[in-house]
Amino acid sequence: MTRRLVSALALLGALLLGVAVLAIFLGSARLSPLTVLRVLGGGAGAESTEHVVVLGLRLPRIAAAVLAGGALAVAGVGFQGLTRNPLAEPSVLGVSAGAAFGVVVGQLAGGSGAVFDAVRVAAFGFGGALVAGAAVYLIASVHGAFPIQTLLLAGVIVGIFFGSAVTVLISLVDIDRLGGVVHWLLGNIAPLPARSLLVFACLAALGFAAIVSQARELNVLALGEEAARQLGINAERVKAQIFVAAALLTSSVVAFAGPIGFVGLIVPHMLRLLLGPDNRLLVPTAMVGGGTFLLIADTIARNAVAPAELSVGIITSFFGAPFFVYLLRTRRGVL
Amino acid sequence: MPGRTAATVSLAVALVLAAAPAGALTVVDMLGREVRLPGPPRRIVSLVPSATELIYALGGEDRLVGRTDFCDYPPAAKEKPSVGGMISPSLETIATLKPDVVIATTSGNRLETFTRLEQLGIPVYAVHAHRIAEMLDVTRRLAELTGRQAALTPLFAGIERRLFAVANAVRPYPRPRVLYVLWPEPLLVPASGALLTELITLAGGDSITANERGDYPRFSIEAAVVRAPEVILLASHGSNSAPPIAKDKWERLASLPAVKSKRVHAIDGSLAHRYGPRVVDGVEALARAIHPEAFR
Amino acid sequence: MTVARFDGVDFSYPLAEPRRGHPFTLRGVSFDLAAGEVFGVLGPNSAGKTTLIRLLTRIVSPTGGTIEVEGVALAAMTRAELARRIAVVPQDMPQGLPFTVQELVLMGRYPHAPRRFFETPHDLAVAREAMTATGVLDLADARVAVLSGGERQRVALARALAQEPRLLVLDEPTAHLDLRYQVECVALLRRVNRERGTTIVLVSHDLNLAGALCDRLLLLADGRIARLGTPAEVLEETMLTTIYGCSVSVERNALTGRPVVQVAWRR
Numbered sequence: 053m054t055r056r057l058v059s060a061l062a063l064l065g066a067l068l069l070g071v072a073v074l075a076i077f078l079g080s081a082r083l084s085p086l087t088v089l090r091v092l093g094g095g096a097g098a099e100s101t102e103h104v105v106v107l108g109l110r111l112p113r114i115a116a117a118v119l120a121g122g123a124l125a126v127a128g129v130g131f132q133g134l135t136r137n138p139l140a141e142p143s144v145l146g147v148s149a150g151a152a153f154g155v156v157v158g159q160l161a162g163g164s165g166a167v168f169d170a171v172r173v174a175a176f177g178f179g180g181a182l183v184a185g186a187a188v189y190l191i192a193s194v195h196g197a198f199p200i201q202t203l204l205l206a207g208v209i210v211g212i213f214f215g216s217a218v219t220v221l222i223s224l225v226d227i228d229r230l231g232g233v234v235h236w237l238l239g240n241i242a243p244l245p246a247r248s249l250l251v252f253a254c255l256a257a258l259g260f261a262a263i264v265s266q267a268r269e270l271n272v273l274a275l276g277e278e279a280a281r282q283l284g285i286n287a288e289r290v291k292a293q294i295f296v297a298a299a300l301l302t303s304s305v306v307a308f309a310g311p312i313g314f315v316g317l318i319v320p321h322m323l324r325l326l327l328g329p330d331n332r333l334l335v336p337t338a339m340v341g342g343g344t345f346l347l348i349a350d351t352i353a354r355n356a357v358a359p360a361e362l363s364v365g366i367i368t369s370f371f372g373a374p375f376f377v378y379l380l381r382t383r384r385g386v387l
Numbered sequence: 388m389p390g391r392t393a394a395t396v397s398l399a400v401a402l403v404l405a406a407a408p409a410g411a412l413t414v415v416d417m418l419g420r421e422v423r424l425p426g427p428p429r430r431i432v433s434l435v436p437s438a439t440e441l442i443y444a445l446g447g448e449d450r451l452v453g454r455t456d457f458c459d460y461p462p463a464a465k466e467k468p469s470v471g472g473m474i475s476p477s478l479e480t481i482a483t484l485k486p487d488v489v490i491a492t493t494s495g496n497r498l499e500t501f502t503r504l505e506q507l508g509i510p511v512y513a514v515h516a517h518r519i520a521e522m523l524d525v526t527r528r529l530a531e532l533t534g535r536q537a538a539l540t541p542l543f544a545g546i547e548r549r550l551f552a553v554a555n556a557v558r559p560y561p562r563p564r565v566l567y568v569l570w571p572e573p574l575l576v577p578a579s580g581a582l583l584t585e586l587i588t589l590a591g592g593d594s595i596t597a598n599e600r601g602d603y604p605r606f607s608i609e610a611a612v613v614r615a616p617e618v619i620l621l622a623s624h625g626s627n628s629a630p631p632i633a634k635d636k637w638e639r640l641a642s643l644p645a646v647k648s649k650r651v652h653a654i655d656g657s658l659a660h661r662y663g664p665r666v667v668d669g670v671e672a673l674a675r676a677i678h679p680e681a682f683r
Numbered sequence: 684m685t686v687a688r689f690d691g692v693d694f695s696y697p698l699a700e701p702r703r704g705h706p707f708t709l710r711g712v713s714f715d716l717a718a719g720e721v722f723g724v725l726g727p728n729s730a731g732k733t734t735l736i737r738l739l740t741r742i743v744s745p746t747g748g749t750i751e752v753e754g755v756a757l758a759a760m761t762r763a764e765l766a767r768r769i770a771v772v773p774q775d776m777p778q779g780l781p782f783t784v785q786e787l788v789l790m791g792r793y794p795h796a797p798r799r800f801f802e803t804p805h806d807l808a809v810a811r812e813a814m815t816a817t818g819v820l821d822l823a824d825a826r827v828a829v830l831s832g833g834e835r836q837r838v839a840l841a842r843a844l845a846q847e848p849r850l851l852v853l854d855e856p857t858a859h860l861d862l863r864y865q866v867e868c869v870a871l872l873r874r875v876n877r878e879r880g881t882t883i884v885l886v887s888h889d890l891n892l893a894g895a896l897c898d899r900l901l902l903l904a905d906g907r908i909a910r911l912g913t914p915a916e917v918l919e920e921t922m923l924t925t926i927y928g929c930s931v932s933v934e935r936n937a938l939t940g941r942p943v944v945q946v947a948w949r950r
Contacts, residue, residue, distance in 0.1 A: 104612055228656060231603065232573075242572055271786075272793055275776065275790065278773070281740070282769075283790065285762070285797075328781075328786075
């Protein structure tokens with residue numbers, strides 16, 4: 053098993069690297085490959101345009117996309133294991149919208165962009181994610197199980213609620229910001245400064261560790277809560293830990309890259325087709341696979357209509373929505 | 388039966404005359420729609436903050452009976468009854484005010500509001516301004532509606548004078564490449580359809596996003612960097628300023644001439660978005676930010 | 684040696700979930716489970732059979748009295764420890780489980796090393812041995828979701844055996860099975876009991892199956908022990924008629940000597 057995991061990670065890692073290398077050569081600045089290579093080799097002045105573009109814009113943005121994609125995919129695996137439902141993922145469950153509301157509240161509460169503020173905004177987002185997740189849980193749980201229809205409905209309702217709440221909040225407090233916020237709600241992967249990337253990476257690592265450490269337990273949980281308890285698992289604690297970790301991952305992404313949907317749906321599913329349902333394989337590979345996926349989507353988003361840009365959320369929805377319908381039609385019920 | 392025909396004809400004429408009340412006015416609004424008004428409007432509700440400002444500037448505010456929450460300039464406007472927001476004004480309140488006409492815009496008010504008002508039998512007059520020329524047109528139309536044509540000349544003269552003053556002040560200086568950051572994350576910029584683009588030109592700058600399609604599209608930071616703006620203006624919005632966050636993000640982009648020569652400035656976002664008479668204030672503020680040396 | 688002991692156990696479900704108008708309670712339940720015996724638990728619905736299992740596996744805790752497993756108080760054991768001693772074969776498994784038979788059986792190894800991430804070769808050997816014992820080894824790579832009811836039952840049993848428990852608890856093991864699989868199941872349980880010395884607790888509706896397979900029976904009614912003893916002692920006409928509320932007659936199986944319960948169907 054260890055061998056399978058290692059080889060899967062190695063393959064996906066190589067793929068990620070390949071996509072990242074490709075992404076660094078692409079951009080609306082239209083730099084020649086030689087120029088990019090020169091910058092990477094250290095041959096360009098720190099104040100030259102190409103240096104700024106390649107190392108100041110493209111590289112941080114690639115890093116942000118990889119982190120965000122990995123975090124969302126792992127959160128997806130977590131939610132799916134928790135609800136025993138392949139359709140569960142942060143945006144479908146409304147957790148993303150809850151986080152967005154939290155983030156907007158955090159931003160309105162004032163700030164100046166220091167690292168502490170980034171953490172504070174992420175904390176607000178976390179609070180919003182927890183509230184949304186709890187709401188879905190309360191609405192949809194029927195004796196510890198989550199019937200698929202109720203879960204999806206609850207997720208849609210909660211998502212709409214928080215989505216509207218954001219618009220209302222901005223309209224009431226600061227309508228001049230509405231246009232910008234509406235755009236942000238579609239996702240915004242930006243070249244983050246190094247310190248923000250570090251905070252983001254730490255939060256993502258924390259969430260990842262919390263979920264991967266329970267990956268085996270998550271498998272057993274599929275047998276049902278009572279059966280899992282009879283096998284020695286503290287079902288309540290595992291569920292709580294996965295939920296909190298998935299909320300943390302989701303809210304970190306929303307705080308640093310805006311709400312982005314469907315990554316947590318598409319990537320785990322594809323990985324399941326390749327590797328099977330064992331979460332011990334899925335969670336680590338989701339980190340890498342999710343990163344690759346979102347990096348591809350973001351590279352399309354920033355190149356397809358250059359010099360204008362598309363929101364990355366549009367790309368993921370474009371692929372994600374039909375995929376969701378396909379999953380709904382073919383795999384009703386449990387994972 | 389000549390007697391009866393004469394009677395029928397007279398009746399018909401009388402009916403036609405009765406159907407067209409005395410002093411009836413048909414005007415064409417800026418969407419090209421015919422708007423039938425019973426006469427020169429005496430009671431006007433404005434759903435457009437810029438229009439409200441213009442009505443006050445024209446001195447026609449005694450005919451203004453209603454405004455939105457966002458019509459906050461001049462301060463006297465706040466004393467007029469408010470009908471709510473721009474997106475969802477209270478139709479009931481509007482109806483209670485018994486307006487002869489409602490001024491609305493397609494960039495800010497909802498189509499549904501137009502439809503509902505028309506269903507209520509309240510005429511709606513649409514305005515918009517993506518260019519200074521259109522703004523002057525709006526002013527002219529509002530003057531006609533409020534019967535304040537006499538105020539046009541001095542108003543226009545004042546605007547013209549101030550714009551000339553700006554043009555003269557900045558003329559000696561080379562036009563720098565300007566990046567106007569309407570919103571930093573994601574990057575939103577004024578493009579070919581935005582009034583702001585023209586204002587930047589009047590202020591003596593060349594917006595690097597002037598030729599992009601749309602009004603305020605999402606734009607690639609990379610492309611902005613490659614166009615090497617010499618001045619960067621960061622719009623601040625409402626009560627909670629965004630620029631401080633954005634400022635250090637932009638200042639990290641060391642290759643930009645604007646960064647190297649420290650010409651990254653915050654600017655009040657609201658000045659340049661309304662097309663009331665304060666648009667000249669907007670041009671002046673832009674000019675001062677783009678060419679501070681011209682105004683010492 | 685006593686594998687488990689119930690001493691004066693009381694239990695009621697919290698008032699929030701009353702059943703049929705009055706809160707369900709167990710009162711003063713006391714009995715011992717001897718090592719290596721096959722023990723049946725009988726009684727009408729909501730007599731407390733499943734609750735007994737839940738108490739034994741600490742899904743719920745008694746409101747009075749104590750439960751001990753191998754001399755240790757249940758409350759003092761960790762969950763993993765308990766799972767190493769007691770394994771439960773549930774009535775049925777969730778639908779559409781995506782795991783293979785082998786993956787599922789391996790889950791039974793969890794309590795032996797909860798901190799480990801992947802299973803060891805030893806775990807795999809134990810699992811395969813359990814699969815062999817229940818005859819599902821050649822289904823090792825098949826997905827559980829596509830198996831028949833009888834096969835799934837055997838997989839569940841294999842998982843329980845992989846836990847290497849002292850006590851095996853089965854909740855209505857033959858409830859959804861075809862006759863053929865019922866017979867197989869009984870034979871399998873007998874073999875496991877004989878070959879491994881595993882104590883077996885069987886909760887069943889099927890009086891005759893329990894009578895045929897078990898060494899001792901516990902008859903529960905209304906949360907109390909109605910009778911505890913051998914099948915011949917427990918499966919007695921007047922007792923059953925009163926408790927089940929219908930007319931039965933009990934005969935003796937000529938071959939085995941075990942009681943056979945016949946229900947008098949009304950015409």
